[in-house]
Amino acid sequence: MPERRWAWLASAGEPVEVLSVTDLWGRELAEVLVPSAQRRRRVAAHDIGELAGRRWSEAEVAWRAAATRALALSAEGELLVAARRGVTLLPHQAATVQRAIATDPVRLAICDEVGLGKTITAGAIFAELKARGRARRVVVVAPKGVQLQWVAEMADRFGEEFVRVGPEGVPVDSGADPWRAFDRVVCSLDAVKPLRRRAGWSNEQVKEHNAARFGALVGAGWDMVVIDEAHHVAGSSEDVARHRLAVELAAAAPHVLLLSATPHSGKSDAFRRFLGLLDDGFLGDRPLRRSTVAPHVARIDKRRAVDHAGRALFRPRETSLRVVRYGERTVERELYEAVTEYVRSGWDAARRAERAAAGFLVLLMQRLVASSTAAVLAALERRSAALGERGAQLAFFADRGEDWAELTGEEQYQALAAARGPAWETERAELAAVLSLARQAAAGGVDAKARAFFDLLGELRRSERDPDVKVLVFTEFVATQDMLLELLEEAGVPAAAINGSMTLGERVLAQEAFRRRAQVLVSTDAGGEGINLQFAHVVVNWDLPWSPSVLCR
Secondary structure (H helix, E strand, O other): OOOOEEEEEOOOOEEEEEEEEEEEOOEEEEEEEEOOOOEEEEEEHHHEEOHHHOOOOHHHHHHHHHHHHHHHHHHOOOOOHHHOOOOOOOHHHHHHHHHHHOOOOOEEEEOOOOOOOHHHHHHHHHHHHHHOOOOOOEEEEOOHHHHHHHHHHHHHHHOOOOEEEOOOOEOOOOOOOHHHHOOEEEEOHHHHOOOOOOOOOOHHHHHHHHHHHHHHHHOOOOOEEEEOOHHHHOOOOOOOHHHHHHHHHHHHOOEEEEEOOOOOOOOHHHHHHHHHOOOHHHHOOOOOOHHHHHHHEEOOOOOOOEOOOOOEOOOOOOOOOOOOOOOOOHHHHHHHHHHHHHHHHHHHHHHHOOOHHHHHHHHHHHHHHHHOHHHHHHHHHHHHHHEOOOOOOOHHHHHHOOOHHHOOHHHHHHHHHHOOEOOOOOHHHHHHHHHHHHHHHHHOOOOHHHHHHHHHHHHHHHHOOOOOOOEEEEEOOHHHHHHHHHHHHHOOOOEEEEOOOOOHHHHHHHHHHHHHOOOEEEEEHHHHOOOOOOOOOEEEEOOOOOOHHHOOO
8 A cells, every 4th residue: 555645735734635736727636634724735745744844833833842842741641631721620539530541441430428529530531642643433321310410511611512412402312313412411310221011102113212312322332421429320130221321331432421410218228230331340249338339439428528729619518417307287287197107008018919119108198297298288188189080090100111219209208109009908088088188288377387497598598697598499399399488489489499390491580589588598409409509608408318328418
């Protein structure tokens, strides 16, 4: 194969490849390929010169000197991304990036606490790998609530344009293949995870759906996969759809980053599956010890996080548990006790019928009554309306194929609302009594828990010496959220709300309303995932979830 010849074309200001030289009417013409334009040009042969003999411009000398210096620094382990305007990595972020680029391939779980910039750290790792020629195509799998944050942060900090694919972005089934059309993509798990079945669909339709989303995504040839809020993909078993998607994606790319502030939910099997996405040795007999886990996990908590001057980034965290007494609200106590008996009967009936999922639906009533009268009343009325209807009571689970523990409080409530089927033997009488008590409690005025919250709000205003102190309230249920918003409006306290049914644009507007004018933001867990609220430091967890790892900090 003949050696390729390169020359300098002054009119183009760059080296060109000489394809041929011909004589035309006594004049020598050269056909050249201009790399920057990727097109051919025909020029006079005397216009091209030897590369070694040309003079460099001052700008080119400066550029080459800077590039040579950058290459030398990168060889010594310096970060190229740190030279970008607008990029200032905190010490813990820089340490994680250094650690990542020192390995090949990069397979790391970034598990810093909430608010310590995991998104920026992951973006810096990708930008660094790209600058070094080690990665070009990346897909970020993230919850709906954080996708705009990803797109904005990557553009603002690193000049990387990411494209959202799925709902509210480029449609998956638009005709073209979006996974191959774009090199930097953000999508959500629920938009692309494989389905086992869907009501009204044939097996062929399910296969086509999975091929367009799951199969095409996995086979698109990614250099890097980033999974945000990655604890959601550990799953309660290997068969959970989210986990299956994560396994396939992690196996399809050399570089994998898992982002999670809560990688360990207290279950060793789930943690093994989480780590197994980085190293399949954890799916075997490898022990879960600090020495085996540490090489795969980067983590710092807020108490140890400092700036470049060694100053703490966060104030010391203070937490307290408020126990609310029923006091004069005896009807609430009676309601709680009645719901407890109702739940016990339902659980026993579900166990006898070997329908564990139905038992979980009934147990949800216990959490609802602990949240608010409004929440449990709405659920009881839905159940009352559903009694006696024919149909598959747990079609919800068959359609989604998800484990109960994988669902948010909002999703669990939707499951309860969608449940259909016959009552157990004594349910009609029990439900009628409980429903009557719930209606009495709702008609009797403000819940004891809500009254305690307004007392707390007054205390916070005094202790913070700020009548407009920002307070973020997390609840699991929309009915409780609606109740709180109504009470806050009646009290003249400006408030905003975020929940899982809102679009990304609506969430951004609510977040901005909280920043500018609202004193209280009431958010569900599903809605609040990934929102940036660094300007507020008081958090109230209205509900205590069964898993302490999902408490909002």
